Amino acid sequence: MICFMHKGYAYGVEGKISSHTVSVSSLLPSPSCSPSTSKASSRKSTLEVIHKHGPCSPLVQDNNPLNHSEVLLQDESRVKWIQSQSSNHGNGLKDSPCGLTWTQCEPCVGSCYTQSEPIFNPSQSSSYANISRASASCSQLGGSGCSGSTCLYSIKYADQSFSRGFFATEKLTITPTEVIDNFEFGCGENNSGTFGGAAGLMGLSDNSISFVEQTATKYGKYFSYCLPSTPSYTGHLTFGKDGGAASSVSFTPLSTVPQSSEFYGISIVGISVDGNPLSITSTVFSSGGAVIDSGTVITRLPPTAYSALRTAFRNAMANYTMAPAFLFLDTCYDFSKERTITVPPITFSFAGGVDVDLDPSGIFYVVKASQVCLAFAPNRADSNLGIYGNTQQKTFEVVYDVAGGKLGFGSNGCS
Numbered sequence: 001m002i003c004f005m006h007k008g009y010a011y012g013v014e015g016k017i018s019s020h021t022v023s024v025s026s027l028l029p030s031p032s033c034s035p036s037t038s039k040a041s042s043r044k045s046t047l048e049v050i051h052k053h054g055p056c057s058p059l060v061q062d063n064n065p066l067n068h069s070e071v072l073l074q075d076e077s078r079v080k081w082i083q084s085q086s087s088n089h090g091n092g093l094k095d096s097p098c099g100l101t102w103t104q105c106e107p108c109v110g111s112c113y114t115q116s117e118p119i120f121n122p123s124q125s126s127s128y129a130n131i132s133r134a135s136a137s138c139s140q141l142g143g144s145g146c147s148g149s150t151c152l153y154s155i156k157y158a159d160q161s162f163s164r165g166f167f168a169t170e171k172l173t174i175t176p177t178e179v180i181d182n183f184e185f186g187c188g189e190n191n192s193g194t195f196g197g198a199a200g201l202m203g204l205s206d207n208s209i210s211f212v213e214q215t216a217t218k219y220g221k222y223f224s225y226c227l228p229s230t231p232s233y234t235g236h237l238t239f240g241k242d243g244g245a246a247s248s249v250s251f252t253p254l255s256t257v258p259q260s261s262e263f264y265g266i267s268i269v270g271i272s273v274d275g276n277p278l279s280i281t282s283t284v285f286s287s288g289g290a291v292i293d294s295g296t297v298i299t300r301l302p303p304t305a306y307s308a309l310r311t312a313f314r315n316a317m318a319n320y321t322m323a324p325a326f327l328f329l330d331t332c333y334d335f336s337k338e339r340t341i342t343v344p345p346i347t348f349s350f351a352g353g354v355d356v357d358l359d360p361s362g363i364f365y366v367v368k369a370s371q372v373c374l375a376f377a378p379n380r381a382d383s384n385l386g387i388y389g390n391t392q393q394k395t396f397e398v399v400y401d402v403a404g405g406k407l408g409f410g411s412n413g414c415s
Contacts, residue, residue: 019274019342019343019344019345020342020345021341021342022340022341022342023339024335024338024341024369026230030230030232032055032232034233035048035056035233036228036235043238043242044175045174045175045238045240046175046239047238049225049227049234051228051230051231052197054231054232056231057231059198069327072297072298072327072329072365075296075298076328077158078296079296079300081157081158082158082291082293083379083385085263086257086385099204099208099211099212100185100186100209100210101186101200101202101211102155102163102165102187102201103188103199103200104163104188104200105120105121105165105189106120108191110164110190111190111192112190112191113193115197128168130150130187131169131184132150133151133152134149135151137151137167137209138167140209141153150166151167152166153166159194161194163188163191163200163201164189164190165189165190166187168185168186168187169182169183169184171183172185180214180218183214186200188200204400205262205263205264206264206402212402219239219240220240221401221402222240222241222401223237223400224237224397224399224400225237225294225398226395226397226414227294227390227394227398227414229414230361233415248411249399249408250352250355250409251399251401251407251408252266252406252407252408253267253351253352253405254405254406254407255267255289255351263291264291264402265289265291266290266292266350266351266407267285267351268285268290268348268349269285269349269351270282270349271305271308271309271348272347272349273309273347274344274345275347277349278305278308278312280304280305280308284302284304285302285305287383288379288381288382288383288385288386290385290386292388292398293387294393296387296389297375297391298328298375299376299377299387299389299391300377300379300384300387301376301377301378302382302386303378306376306378310330310374312344313331313344313346313374316344317333317344320334321334322334323371323372324371326367326371326373329373329375330373331374332371333371334372335369335372336370343360343363343364346363356396358392361394362391362393362395363375395413395415397409397411397412
């Protein structure tokens with residue numbers, strides 16, 4: 001995904017941001033990697049976050065450029081899957097165990113996709129052990145299966161990607177000084193799908209088999225991340241308070257998602273454009289509820305809310321040439337002949353009096369300079385689950401205090 005950095009702000013009354021002034025050249029991807037500077041980089045339990053399609057990624061191949069159509073179609077599939085998981089049909093989740101952390105393992109008895117580093121070989125580890133099918137841990141998988149006396153797992157995602165293999169324990173090294181003994185994970189010997197060359201996935205949901213729950217004693221069910229403004233920068237993922245959240249972080253309560261412990265619910269109560277609150281009744285947002293999801297690219301809104309946002313944004317951007325829609329993104333602009341643009345700020349209001357002024361990189365999805373689109377889309381109905389996606393989270397320190405039941409947003413978490 002390609003977005004952009006802001007160049008400057010214009011301030012109105014009481015210090016409120018009244019507009020973003022953005023250099024058009026900053027919309028375009030940079031061929032070089034610029035590691036982000038943040039206080040989180042000095043914390044002992046911090047991992048670097050890189051965009052898999054950016055120059056900082058070891059997974060990038062020059063002959064395999066980012067396909068925006070593919071990204072957004074996969075995004076649409078993910079949204080449908082998330083909404084199906086949380087819909088109240090009375091039959092619970094369809095794809096447990098989604099909170100499972102897994103990695104590819106040798107031998108590949110089915111198939112393994114190509115990854116950038118060597119595939120983990122459990123036969124070479126003295127600390128690896130399969131989990132018994134009679135154990136309480138195995139029962140938490142929701143009946144994935146067994147092979148003799150050992151526990152098996154099987155997980156399938158929205159785009160039909162899957163991983164299957166042994167449920168096992170191993171010593172997990174986060175950093176050289178941070179080691180988790182007897183960590184339960186999936187050792188996948190049959191894996192296929194759009195994992196982009198990564199070794200596997202880390203489960204950060206709030207359920208019994210997730211990383212968050214397994215490390216609760218060590219990290220207190222507390223983690224944060226920052227997603228960079230463009231693929232040319234790096235972000236971070238940090239576990240534990242390690243000094244606590246910055247004073248600039250504002251917290252909103254986590255809400256309950258019907259039928260699901262896989263997702264973190266949030267309560268959107270309003271949206272403002274250019275400092276003006278949109279005329280949207282509170283029931284529009286509460287009807288379907290909402291979750292925050294780092295894997296969804298484009299934020300999905302109730303159609304009533306999206307219509308009001310689109311109208312206000314188009315009015316504020318009336319001086320710019322519109323471009324054709326790109327798939328389901330229907331508000332796009334041609335900035336190819338502009339040097340700078342002035343963008344109206346968009347503010348999301350959450351329960352608890354928390355207002356989040358989106359970074360300019362959180363407003364647009366950039367296909368190319370001549371096709372820059374508003375990075376929001378409508379659901380089919382106001383009653384559908386809303387999703388606060390990763391584009392809108394860019395540059396914010398997003399803090400999950402799961403034990404405390406709250407979610408925090410702090411500006412300028414990374415570049």
